[in-house]
Amino acid sequence: TLEPGGSARVTLTLERGASLAGRVLDPLGRPVARARLELLSSRTTPASALTGSDGSFAFRAVPTSVALLVARPEERRRFVLREALELEPGEARELSISLPPERPALTVATRSDDGQPLPGASVTLLSLDPGIPLRESAESDVRGECSLLDAVGIPATLRVQAPGFRIFEAELDPVP
Numbered sequence: 001t002l003e004p005g006g007s008a009r010v011t012l013t014l015e016r017g018a019s020l021a022g023r024v025l026d027p028l029g030r031p032v033a034r035a036r037l038e039l040l041s042s043r044t045t046p047a048s049a050l051t052g053s054d055g056s057f058a059f060r061a062v063p064t065s066v067a068l069l070v071a072r073p074e075e076r077r078r079f080v081l082r083e084a085l086e087l088e089p090g091e092a093r094e095l096s097i098s099l100p101p102e103r104p105a106l107t108v109a110t111r112s113d114d115g116q117p118l119p120g121a122s123v124t125l126l127s128l129d130p131g132i133p134l135r136e137s138a139e140s141d142v143r144g145e146c147s148l149l150d151a152v153g154i155p156a157t158l159r160v161q162a163p164g165f166r167i168f169e170a171e172l173d174p175v176p
Contacts, residue, residue, distance in 0.1 A: 017061035018087035022095030024055045024070060031055025032099060034073040041066045062087060069133055070097060080150060082133040100132075106151040106175050110144045110160055117144025121162035125175070128155040151175050 002008055020039070024032045031054045039047040041063040051057045064087050069079040080100060087093060106125065110118040119140055125148045127134035132154050138146035140162075155173040 015064075016089040018064065018089065018091040018093065019058070019060050020062045020066075020068070020085070020087070020093050020095065021056070021058040022093075022097060024051045024057065024097045024099060026099055027101045029098075032073060035099070036071040036073070036076040038069040038071075038079070039066050040069065064089060068095075068097075070099065072099060072102075075149070078136070078149065079133040082131055084130075103150045103154065104152040105147040105149045107145060107147050108138075108140070108158070108160070110140045110146075110162060112165070117142070118162045118165070119144055121146075121160055121165075123148065124159045125151055126157045126159070128157060128171070128173070 024035045024037070026032050031051075033051055033053045033055060035051045035055070037049050037051070037057050039059055039062065043063045047059055049057050049059065066085050066087070068083045068085060070081040071077065071079045081097065083097070085093070108123050110121040110123065112118055117140070119142045121140040121144065122137065123140060123146050124137045125134065134151065134154065134156065136148040136151060138148055140146045153174045155171075156175050158170050158172055160168040
């Protein structure tokens, strides 16, 4: 806190960052162009990159503790892979990241206690596997149905909310 006309001296010490580079490959080992990578750390703002035509990516000035999230090119907002990394200051790490095969979608049918479809129900699926950052939400259609992409086979929590009804929540291990 400074009084009017006061002054203060601040010393900033910058920590040397690491660098992170590599390639994103599909399940058959081929490069994936335009996949989205997001680098998260509690110490900096998020950094994002798209892979080149050869699947390559690079980040500079990376904090020592980060999470790297990867999304497929066709769904850049839906992350399918999460990797926690611990780096040393000044380290230059090369990674080869293989995207998992796309999993089938989970179809959810919402019904009232008398068996009638529940349109407009909010359906959410949250992965319980820290390596799979799936957080998918959808609203049921007029038939009371919706699909949650890339979901079958992972451990997750399913949550359904509809106006006038009690919240339904179930842990699925794995999602059928």
